[in-house]
Amino acid sequence: MNRELSSARAFKPVRALVVTPGDSQYLDATLEAILSSTVLPDRVSVVDTSADFLLAEVKSDWLDVISVPGATSLGQVIAQIDSIEEPLLWLLHDDSAPAPNCLELLALEMEKGRTIAACGPSQLDFEGVKLLSAGIEATRTGWRMPLNDDIDQGQCDDRSDVLALGTAGLLLDWQKVRAAGGLDPSAGRYGEGLELGRRLHLAGHRVVLVAKARVRHAQESFRGERANPAELRRSRYYNAALAVYWFAVPFIALWALGSGLTRWLGHTVRGQRAQARAQLHAAIAFLTRPGKVVAGRSRIRRARIMARARLAPLELTRAEVRAERKIAKKIELDAARPAPLEPVAAAAVVARRGREKAALAASLVVAGILNLFLTRGVWAHPYGGAWLDLPSRWRDLAEAAFSNWIPSGLGEAGMADPILAILCMFTGPFAAVGISPSKAMAFLFAFLPLISFATAWAGTGVVTRAPWARTVGAFGWMCAPFFLIGMHQGRFAPSLAHALFPLIVWAVAGLVRAHAPHLAFGVNGKEVAGELGRPHTRAFVGILALLVVGAASPILGLSGALVYLVAGIYLLLTHRPGGLIGVLAGVPMLVAISPSLADALGKGHLPTALLSTAGMPVQTPNVPTWALLAGVPLAAKELLALLGAALAVLAVIALALPERVVSARISWLCLLAGAAIAVLSASVPAGVDENYNMVATWPGPGLTLAWVGLVGAAIATLDYLRRPWRKKPILVLGVALSLVLLIGGLGSGTYFAISPTPGSFQAAPNRQVPATQQGVQDSGTRSKVATLRPTSDAIEVSLLRTNTASLTGRNVLSSPQTPGEGAAAKLRSAVANLASNSGTDVANELADLGVGEVIIPRSVLGSDEVASPSTEQALARNLAEKIDAAKGITRIGSNDLGILWRVRPQSARLKVGDQVVPSGYLSARAKIGASPSVRTLKLAERADSGWKASLGGKALEATNAAGLQSFEVPANLGGTLRLSINPLWIWPWRLAYGALVLGTLAAAIWPERKEVVTWKLGK
Known part of the structure; x- marks a missing residue:
């Protein structure tokens, strides 16, 4: 660095300011580029922002080294160094090497326009190929236009006046800039160029891009150790707060808070902890320093002589930026695409996908017709069996769903069944258009067979891509005898759990990237085209399904949460993405059912709590568990041996398949666990039926888990036996077994469609009262x-x-x-x-x-x-x-x-003396006048210590009127009566429940790139 500075000078004295965090790998190249300039600066100052001042020993007669430790932006650097005497200031980063004619072109442009306060070059990558920036194009809130890695072909050479310029290579008329307030130290290194450009425009100056001037910029501050995503996000909040009118600043603060929390949650659930912390820190840093925003707006107000409308032609709309970012996203996806398949293999994969879609369409038609026959009694509204309706008003359902009081005949203490909260959320949109909760529930119940077919089709894709095997598996799941028996008996909760459980399998398989691929022959052998879809989106859809399944059947929900947990631990141990999602997947479901389980544990009925499902207890048909597992209709005894043998053969063969070791053993584990749960259910009481006979819990949830293993092992075997390269006898065996299972499944559905089931509901009017x-x-x-x-x-x-x-x-x-x-x-x-x-x-x-x-x-x-x-x-x-x-x-x-x-006299749920007080389904809030005498507030509910009442803000003393709840109302006391049963912890639980549901739903619809992979298996 001991070279002498050339005698060549710019048109006006120029001081070059090079900012570097110590002796970086690009610093020498940048200084060499300065020395190679056709017009050299009068003074070169290298500002070292490192804490240990690594450049202190540099001795040179053509540059001076200044230490500004801890400075993170040019604004902070300039605020701490000595006054700048030169009229022109040339700002450079240590990783921005100017072209030889860069300063000359900038100085010429500065001489041409008297109103120009800043001019800057086009920024290329450090290889000088791709165009990184041609001026800053942004919306008012700082949303910037990407250039999509365009190759520099002079496409921006006609640009002149721009909204702002990046600080790398920026030439400033320092007197004008200083008069406008200088660089803002609070804008940060990512936002000071945009903030300065806007302020100079408002001060009546021009900001000009000299497109033919070039700077090669490595942009180290956007990657590696220098990258600071928290500061990047904070600078956008800061610039947005300066750009809007004063009355909109609080909305920017709310936006920062909401965006920070949403992005923190989104990154957290996806396991991106560093990005999550950055988003939260950015919002906190912006919101906790309002004084910087006030100072920044004051700086703009002092400099401004022009109206803000002057910036409008230079600012972009959100639609323009959104369209360009969509193009950038497409370019990113195209670059991430795997190597294409050979043409022969690609054509085979396309054909397989076409056959798969055709099979799905045809199967859906058949499943839809069968669904209409299976649930034809639901359309007249079910009555009897295990079916229970919902309140006619959605508000009453919402009040009861999140309460710890059961509004039975006389009422009793206890948490509401978790399925009520799910039904409350499901029926809400229907209630908004005038459809009662009971009708919406019956509508969902009527389509559960078709839903179970669709989810089973998705779940079978984990094991095979063969359309025939998937069709057999989906129909087998839809026509499972225990599922159809439960449907005929009006068992809504276990039927809903059965219909949605395949989504959990589908989601976990996507999370661990275990989805079955397409196999095809190419010129060089077999090739695989795997479509993993959007694994994190699938995982969150599965978490929502797990929430519903857990509310409908706690034992099934806990089983699904255990599967997620094992998958998450596996991903964490193997350092793969998605581990944290798997570990925390069960949290929403556990929050939903934990109050009910805790309530049951305190009453000594935890086994009943785990194995029971919502609805009226109904006697289970006298069918052996092994017969239900075999998938045999109740009266078709002659098919018992045939179908049972077929399923047993397929499941046993799966254990011996060399390509299916893991999936076969997992299937058998599910089969054995589900069978154990089903057998255990027969010994756990669920309550008494309408004839006051003790009824055992329904074995359906255990059978659902067992059916996962049975169907999984069966279709894995069918897929193996029916591959085109198998020998002819093996193919014949596979086809024969497939036909047996398909006929058995459809036969099971047909039988239940035309035959009555013991304990079935009836089609009846949906009312028992006038x-x-x-x-x-x-x-x-x-x-x-x-x-x-x-x-x-x-x-x-x-x-x-x-x-x-x-x-x-x-x-x-x-x-x-x-x-x-x-x-x-x-x-x-x-x-x-x-x-x-x-x-x-x-x-x-x-x-x-x-x-x-x-x-x-x-x-x-x-x-x-x-x-x-x-x-x-x-x-x-x-x-x-x-x-x-x-x-x-x-x-x-x-x-x-x-x-x-x-x-007569008129009865009511709530009375003060003989006066009827308006009441809600559980709580009450009404105006009551004062009386000179002591009165009694009577509530037609069983007495319980949880009931609380206040009148005019004063708590009322509870009394017990022959086992019914009552309160003493003092004389001369009136005001607003408030009556409730909910303890203090109920509101935090409701908020946590709602936040988890909304967060999971937001994560499920969060945009995610689709993962597609291809690889070769060889000949």
Whole structure:
């Protein structure tokens, strides 16, 4: 560096300022380029920003070395060095080597225009081939236009005035720049060029690109150790806050907060921890330093003599940038494409994909027709069996779904069934267009067979790409006998879990990049074309499916979470992407079901909580578990040996396949685990059915897991046996076994489509109460309907809060509680007085329980035209006569539902004295006037310590009125009444649940590049 500076000078004295973080690998090349310039600067200053001042020992008579430790931008450098006396300042980075005529062209341009305050060169890569920048083109918020790695062909030589310029090679008229406020130290190295360009324009100056001047720029600050993505993002927030009008600055802050959190979450769930931290740090750094924004806007305000509208022609719209970035994305994807297949193999792969799509289309048509026959009874609305409806109003469903109170007849403490939260989210859009939750639920239930076929088709793609094998596997999954039995019995939750479980298999396989490829013959042997799709997107879709499956069947959800966990640990140990996703995949599902499981654990019913599913307990048909596993219709005994043998042969062969060792053993592990769960279910009680018989839990979830293994092993074997290079006898065996399984699956579906199943639901009107009472139930009074069914030794009574038995009135995860003596005894006493016609004030007793109407169903009474009624019908008619004689109870009519009576005085869920207080499904909020006397607030719910009430901000003291909840209202107290049952932890749980669902949904729809790979297997 001891060369003398040439006597050649620029037109005005120029000082070159080269900023370097120590002795970098590009510094010598940059200084040599300066010395090779046709016009040399008068002074060259090298600014060392390293902490140890590595250039201190450099001795030269043509440059001086300045130490500014810790400076991260040119603005900070200039703010700390001595005053600059030269009229022109030439800014260079250590990795920006100017062309020989660069300074000459810049100085000539500066001499031509009196209003030019800054001019800069085009920036090329360090090899001088690709064009990196031809001025900064950006939107008002700093979204920049990419150049897509264009080769420099002079395509930007006609550009002149630009919005801003990069600081590498930038020549400044220092007097004008200093008068406009100099460089902003707070803009940072990534944003100071854009900020300076805008401010110079507003100060009445020009910013000009000299396109023929060139600088070779390595852009080290965008990669390697110098890269700082947090500072890059912060500088965009900062420039956006300076560019907008003052009243929009708070919106920029909100944008920074939301964008930082969203990007942090997106990168975190994808395992990109460094990028996640950078996004969060950028938002924090911007939001915690509002003084810098104030100072930056003050600097612009002092310099500005022109309106902001002057910048509009130079700024881009978001549509222009979006279109160019779309092109950049396409270029990136094209560059990432793998080596193409040989033409022969490529044609074979295209043909295979065409056959696969044709098979899927044809199979969907057949599956759709079969679905219509299987669920034809659902369209008239299901009733009976295990089916339970939802409240008629979505608001009531939302209130019950996230509560720890079960609104049964008298109410009971316990967490709502987790499936209610899923149904609440699913039925919300339907409710917005006037469709009730029950109808939306029935609509989903009607298409579960078709959904199960579609998900099974996706899941079979993990094992094989053969259309025939995938068709067999999908129909086998759709027509699984235990699934169809559950559908016929109205078992919504386990049927939903069965329909969605293949998505978990599909997602985990995508996460570990284990999707089955296409095989084809090329000139040089077999080639493979694997379409991995979007693995992270698939993983998050699987996590959403896992959430639904876990809410419908906790044991299946925990099994799926375990699969994700094993996959995540494997990816972490092998240092592959996606490990953190697999490890944390079960968190949303665990958050959803953990309150219910904890509630069941505290009551000593954890096995029931794990193995049970939502719905009315129904007796399981007397079918051996091994028969259901074999996929045989109940009455087709003659096919038992044939189909069982076929499945057993395929599963056993899978263990011996040399190419299927891992998948076969995983399939058998699923088969054995599922069979164990199914057998265990037979010994765990789920509750009592409508005839008060103890019922065991439904083995469907265990059979679903077992069916995953059975179908997986079977189609793996079929795929192996039917490959075109196998010998003819093996091909014949594969075809024969495929036909046997396909005929068995379709035969199973056909059988259940035309034959009844024990415990099946019926197509019936979706109400058990009169329309008048339904309106009262949905109003503020929230009165109940007492349904009476007399038997030879008792009277069965049930209290309905909705028009039918509701899914919100049960919690199968918490085993049914034994009725206590308080509220249950009061109900028994009221019914006994009603049946005995004892002369007591039974109407008030019923009103205290919130009963507004009494009904004896028509199914118990029988037809009025029957001359000789049965014993039960006679008992029911005798009971009706006694109710007619009761005081305060008036018969209002008889119709197809039964005989109806109305209770007087008016009953309501919530009363203050005799005044009816409007109430919600569970909570209440209403205005109550003051009274000079002490009153009692009566709630027609079982007494529980969780109930809290306040009036006018003052907490009310709870009392116990014969087992029902009540509160004492002091004299002269009025105001807004607030009644709730939710403990303090319920709101944090709701927020966590909602945040996890929204975060997972956002991650599932986050754009991701599609992964495609090809490789050769050889001859």
